[in-house]
Amino acid sequence: MIYRLVTAMTRWQKQCVFAATDAVVAAASILLAVVLSASVRGEPAALAPAMPLALCMAFAAIVLTWSLGLPQVKLNAFEMRSAARAAVLAMLVTVAGIGLDEILGTGIALGQHVIAGLILLILTVSWRLLLLNLTSEIYRRGKPRMRVLIYGAGQTGRQLAAALRHDQNVYPVAFLDDNPTLQSLVIGGLRVHAPSVVEDLVRSRRIDRIVLAMPSISTPALSRIAHGLRHVGVEVHALPSFAQMVGQAGVPMRAAPVPLDSLLGRSQLEADLPAVGDAYTGRRIMVTGAGGSIGAELCRQILACDPQCLVLVEQSELALYTIDKELAELGVKPTIVPVLGSVLDGPAMAEAMRRHRVDVVLHAAAYKHLPLVETNPIAGLENNVLGTKVLAEVARDAGVDRFILVSSDKAVRPTNVMGASKRLAELVVQDLATRSGRTRFSMVRFGNVLGSSGSVIPLFEEQIARGGPVTLTHPDVTRYFMTIAEAARLVLLAGSFARGGDVFVLDMGASVPIRRLARQMIEGAGYTVRDAANPDGDIEIRITGLRQGEKLHEELLISPDMLTTPHVKILRAQESFLSEFETANAMRALRAAIDDRDEAAARAVIARWVEGIAAPAVSETLRR
Structure with a gap:
C-alpha cells in the first residue's frame, strides 16, 4: 500500500511535501534551541513565547526553500551541492x-538563534537522507529489482555502486575484491567480501548478476575471472571504465585484431585471378557440401557468373537451410535447388543430375577434421573415398561436362587417415579420367583455409577472447594458408582449365609458422604474450604436442614436375596414378573393410595403395 501511495504521488505533490517538511523542521529547530539552552542553564523551557516566532520562521522557510529550489531536487540526486543549498537555507532562516x-x-538570545541554525542545517540534510533510504526500501520491497554483486571495490566499482543506488531497477548488494586489505571493510555502504565466498553470497543474498568492475586489468585476466565464475549460476558482465566509455584522451584502447588476410605470408590472389564467368555462365551446376565453408563460398561466386541453375547438395539440414536462405535473400535470377542427402546415395544423386540436367559438378563434400576422422576412420574413408567414387561414376553416366574434386595438401604423403582418404579419392578420379569419354575430371589441391570451420584461426580467436591460453601442437609446426575466396576461385579456375586428370595447385608462397601466427594474433588483438621473457604478459602460448597423424610441415606436391596453366600462380601437377585393375582391387578391399567395420583392414588398404605414405602411418597400420 505504501509503495502504491508513493508511486501515485505527482511531482508537484512531492515538492509540496518537501517544502512543508522544511517548514516544520525550521519551526522545530528554534524550539529545540530554546529547550537545549534552558536545559544547559537548568531552567524549565519556556516554549510559549517562542511559538509565534516558530510559526513565522516556518513561513519564511517555505518562501526561502522554494526560492533556493530545494524541493525540486530529487531525493536520489541529493549531493554535496544540494547540501550547500541547505546550508544557505539554514543561514537565511536564521x-x-x-x-x-x-x-x-x-527575547530569544542570539546564541539560541545560532544553535537553531545549526540544528536546521542538520535536520534539513538528515531528513532527506532518511527519506531517501526509506523510499529506497519501499521501492525495493514493492517492486522486484535485479540484485547485483560488484566484483572490484576500486574507483570504477564505487562509481558503479553509487550510480546503482539511484536506480529503481537494480540493487547493489555487496562488493567482491581480491585485495585482502579491502575484504571485510564497508565501502560506500556495501561490505567487501573475498571471491572465495561468492557461491554462498549468490545463494544467501539471492544475487541475479555479477558485474566485473575492473577495467584496469587486461581483458585476458578479466576473461579468466569470468570463466571462473561460470559455475555460480548467474550472469557475469564486464564494465569498462567511464573514461574508456567517453573516449578520454590518454586512456589506452585495445587494438583491432589483425585482418586474417595479412597472415597469409604472401599477397592475396583474388585480384590476380582471371574471371571465370565464361565457363559457368548459363550452365547448370551442382555443388556438394554446399553448406560448408568452401561449398558456400563456391555457391556465392557461382551466382556472380549467372548460371542457369544451381543445385545445392548437403547432408546437414541446418547447413543446407542456412545457405539456401542466404542465396534466396540475394534475389538472384538462377533457379536454386536444395537437395538434402548424402553423396553416398547414388540413386538420389543420379536423379538430381538427371532432373536438373547438371553440366558441372563441384565436389566439396568431405569429412575434413583430422582428429575426428583419425578416431572414426571407417566413416571418414566411406564418405571421402566411396562417396567420391559414387558421385564421380554417377556424373560420368549422366554425361556431366566437368567434374572438379576439392582436395587437400594433406593428401601429399599423408600421415593420417583424412589425408589418405583424400589421396584415395584423387586416385579414383584420376582413374575415371583415363576412361571417361565426355566428362573432364580434375582435382584442385590447396592448404589450410583462413576462417573455415575447424581451422586454426577461429580456434585461436576463441582462445584469445577467452583469455588464453592459445594452444599450439608443436613450436615448429608450419602450414600453408589461403582465404576462402581464393580457395573457391581456384576450384572454379580448375574447372575452366581442366583437360582431364589434372591436379591443380596454387602457388601459396612460403609456409607460415603457426607459432608466429599465434603471436601475431595475440599482439594484433592488443595483448602481450606471456612467456619466460615476459612473465607478466597477458596470454600464454601452450604447447600440447602433435596430434595422432599430424604432420609438422605440410606439402603441396608429390612430383616436382610442374606444368603451367593460363595463370602464372596456378600450376598443374602430373601425378602418378593406379591402373584400372589396381584401382578396382583397392576399392574392393576398402569396401569390404568398411562393410565389416574393420579398421585394421581399412588401414592396410591405405598402407598398400596410397603412394608416398609417411612412415608414421605405415607403422601405425602394422602395429594395429
Whole structure:
C-alpha cells in the first residue's frame, strides 16, 4: 500500500511535501534551541513565547526553500551541492529569525538563534537522507529489482555502486575484491567480501548478476575471472571504465585484431585471378557440401557468373537451410535447388543430375577434421573415398561436362587417415579420367583455409577472447594458408582449365609458422604474450604436442614436375596414378573393410595403395 501511495504521488505533490517538511523542521529547530539552552542553564523551557516566532520562521522557510529550489531536487540526486543549498537555507532562516525576533520581541538570545541554525542545517540534510533510504526500501520491497554483486571495490566499482543506488531497477548488494586489505571493510555502504565466498553470497543474498568492475586489468585476466565464475549460476558482465566509455584522451584502447588476410605470408590472389564467368555462365551446376565453408563460398561466386541453375547438395539440414536462405535473400535470377542427402546415395544423386540436367559438378563434400576422422576412420574413408567414387561414376553416366574434386595438401604423403582418404579419392578420379569419354575430371589441391570451420584461426580467436591460453601442437609446426575466396576461385579456375586428370595447385608462397601466427594474433588483438621473457604478459602460448597423424610441415606436391596453366600462380601437377585393375582391387578391399567395420583392414588398404605414405602411418597400420 505504501509503495502504491508513493508511486501515485505527482511531482508537484512531492515538492509540496518537501517544502512543508522544511517548514516544520525550521519551526522545530528554534524550539529545540530554546529547550537545549534552558536545559544547559537548568531552567524549565519556556516554549510559549517562542511559538509565534516558530510559526513565522516556518513561513519564511517555505518562501526561502522554494526560492533556493530545494524541493525540486530529487531525493536520489541529493549531493554535496544540494547540501550547500541547505546550508544557505539554514543561514537565511536564521537571519530571518533574528529579524522577526526583534519585531515580535520574544527575547530569544542570539546564541539560541545560532544553535537553531545549526540544528536546521542538520535536520534539513538528515531528513532527506532518511527519506531517501526509506523510499529506497519501499521501492525495493514493492517492486522486484535485479540484485547485483560488484566484483572490484576500486574507483570504477564505487562509481558503479553509487550510480546503482539511484536506480529503481537494480540493487547493489555487496562488493567482491581480491585485495585482502579491502575484504571485510564497508565501502560506500556495501561490505567487501573475498571471491572465495561468492557461491554462498549468490545463494544467501539471492544475487541475479555479477558485474566485473575492473577495467584496469587486461581483458585476458578479466576473461579468466569470468570463466571462473561460470559455475555460480548467474550472469557475469564486464564494465569498462567511464573514461574508456567517453573516449578520454590518454586512456589506452585495445587494438583491432589483425585482418586474417595479412597472415597469409604472401599477397592475396583474388585480384590476380582471371574471371571465370565464361565457363559457368548459363550452365547448370551442382555443388556438394554446399553448406560448408568452401561449398558456400563456391555457391556465392557461382551466382556472380549467372548460371542457369544451381543445385545445392548437403547432408546437414541446418547447413543446407542456412545457405539456401542466404542465396534466396540475394534475389538472384538462377533457379536454386536444395537437395538434402548424402553423396553416398547414388540413386538420389543420379536423379538430381538427371532432373536438373547438371553440366558441372563441384565436389566439396568431405569429412575434413583430422582428429575426428583419425578416431572414426571407417566413416571418414566411406564418405571421402566411396562417396567420391559414387558421385564421380554417377556424373560420368549422366554425361556431366566437368567434374572438379576439392582436395587437400594433406593428401601429399599423408600421415593420417583424412589425408589418405583424400589421396584415395584423387586416385579414383584420376582413374575415371583415363576412361571417361565426355566428362573432364580434375582435382584442385590447396592448404589450410583462413576462417573455415575447424581451422586454426577461429580456434585461436576463441582462445584469445577467452583469455588464453592459445594452444599450439608443436613450436615448429608450419602450414600453408589461403582465404576462402581464393580457395573457391581456384576450384572454379580448375574447372575452366581442366583437360582431364589434372591436379591443380596454387602457388601459396612460403609456409607460415603457426607459432608466429599465434603471436601475431595475440599482439594484433592488443595483448602481450606471456612467456619466460615476459612473465607478466597477458596470454600464454601452450604447447600440447602433435596430434595422432599430424604432420609438422605440410606439402603441396608429390612430383616436382610442374606444368603451367593460363595463370602464372596456378600450376598443374602430373601425378602418378593406379591402373584400372589396381584401382578396382583397392576399392574392393576398402569396401569390404568398411562393410565389416574393420579398421585394421581399412588401414592396410591405405598402407598398400596410397603412394608416398609417411612412415608414421605405415607403422601405425602394422602395429594395429
